[in-house]
């Protein structure tokens with residue numbers, strides 16, 4: 001599998017502020033790759049560096065082995081779907097979609113036919129002659145997508161393309177985007193700060209924070225085997241406990257839980273000392289006996305699930321998620337319960 | 352002004368003010384009536400009156416003023432009429448001069464407006480302020496100063512000679528160029544401001560989108576930017592062209608007999624006992640008719656563009 005975009009130690013400064021610190025990632029051909037991170041972590045900046053709207057302060061960006069870091073945007077075979085769509089208001093939908101082809105010198109008849117095909121693909125054939133202002137947000141979004149796909153770029157960049165849509169439409173568009181990516185075989189680099197979006201759509205995800213890449217992996221890898229505290233905390237819900245490491249080697253560690261029980265678990269960091277342990281709430285159950293005990297404070301009804309908010313003896317909050325089935329025994333608030341961990345529920349993290 | 356010649360579509364039709372609409376509009380109509388319609392009407396009426404020799408009019412209706420403009424009937428008015436080219440050629444020259452000044456204003460005003468609109472917001476105010484400073488000084492004084500600058504032994508020529516670029520002074524005063532320069536200088540801000548307003552509202556993400564789709568700089572300017580800021584450009588051109596057409600200070604002070612323009616011609620008809628009020632009024636009516644025709648053509652083109 002070849003590398004579509006190779007980002008090598010890219011640094012980006014804005015004045016004295018550093019938006020990207022030595023960011024590296026290799027995005028594979030035909031991959032749905034997602035940049036995920038909180039607001040201000042540098043996702044847009046990285047995307048703009050790849051598109052060419054920002055120049056990098058250091059590092060290289062390779063597109064199929066060719067260095068493109070110094071090329072103007074109009075010389076990069078990479079297209080962007082902008083967050084606010086940026087459709088040309090004075091052109092019809094069809095002319096918007098055909099614009100890239102026109103700039104590439106494709107003749108009128110052929111570019112109209114190809115733009116028409118793109119519109120068909122995003123189910124907007126009936127709207128070809130409308131102006132962008134006469135479309136709904138979701139329709140504009142799809143025009144933006146068709147416009148960026150029409151010149152058949154090697155890589156498509158999408159900056160939070162779904163964030164302006166309502167929930168229903170967003171969920172429908174997720175499926176549509178994924179299908180489109182599989183149909184066209186174009187590499188997608190997708191930016192979002194919505195972790196659910198990232199987990200459901202991506203082949204791989206790069207989790208970013210404060211201008212740094214925290215972890216790159218499949219949805220399962222970053223959810224189940226987070227490297228560090230930031231990733232564990234940012235992706236999904238988790239309980240973080242400070243624990244003492246007794247022994248550690250070969251990716252496994254033995255730690256002392258609050259309350260004195262010893263536990264063997266997977267470890268991202270194997271240096272001795274005090275570290276954080278992540279325990280996912282849905283990997284816990286109430287049992288007759290277990291390594292942890294908690295006092296139930298509140299039971300929150302979430303429909304398919306029940307959320308149990310408990311406190312450990314040392315006062316730390318600790319959350320469980322139980323499936324809401326007929327067999328689930330719901331403890332009374334105020335009662336003390338023993339908590340059992342499933343295999344692989346706990347993971348020792350790098351701080 | 353920023354919205355161009357036409358109001359945005361959403362402002363048309365009902366406003367929700369209901370019964371208050373008419374009373375609220377009365378002050379506007381009264382103002383327009385007293386300060387716009389009445390003077391124009393007065394001028395139109397005067398153009399059909401008979402000239403009185405010490406200046407002023409006799410209330411005898413006649414087409415003499417228009418006849419004088421278009422036809423030559425010999426010294427004593429008894430020969431068969433031939434077309435009088437004197438005044439028509441003054442009109443042509445005025446249109447030419449105003450056109451050149453408008454083009455110059457556009458070529459300088461657009462980059463200026465672009466520059467200001469792309470500064471940081473706080474700086475824009477400063478730049479706009481600087482642009483308007485010269486206009487706190489009376490136009491007459493500024494025009495005289497310009498004459499001082501460009502005359503044969505003025506600072507411009509002395510500097511050029513001092514630098515060894517010229518042997519003897521470049522004669523600028525009393526040329527078409529001087530008049531064009533004067534008009535350009537007088538009306539430049541009227542070009543800059545509406546274009547600035549349009550560029551300021553331009554969404555620069557559109558330029559990024561176009562460059563992402565393989566458009567080069569000039570293509571972006573032609574295909575995206577110009578169509579988007581067109582209303583500002585049109586407004587600026589009208590605001591420069593129309594007053595340039597009727598200007599008389601610049602042609603009077605910077606030009607000579609060869610560069611006579613409509614404004615001076617009209618001005619002359621209302622001065623002293625040499626004047627001819629009905630003739631002056633008739634020229635003004637002809638000028639206004641021409642301007643209205645241009646504006647209407649533009650409005651129709653804009654409407655058509657919008658419908659498309």
Ligand SMILES: Nc1ncnc2c1ncn2[C@@H]1O[C@H](COP(=O)(O)OP(=O)(O)OP(=O)(O)O)[C@@H](O)[C@H]1O
Nearest residue numbers: 014017019037038039040041042043044045046193
């Ligand atoms: N043109 C700029 N000048 C100065 N600082 C900038 C500029 N653009 C971005 N930044 C800074 O760089 C950092 C990263 O910004 P970026 O837009 O990449 O964040 P993001 O991850 O896309 O966030 P969001 O999810 O809110 O869109 C931010 O701290 C931001 O303030």
Ligand SMILES: [Mg+2]
Nearest residue numbers: 043044045159
């Ligand atoms: Mg962003």
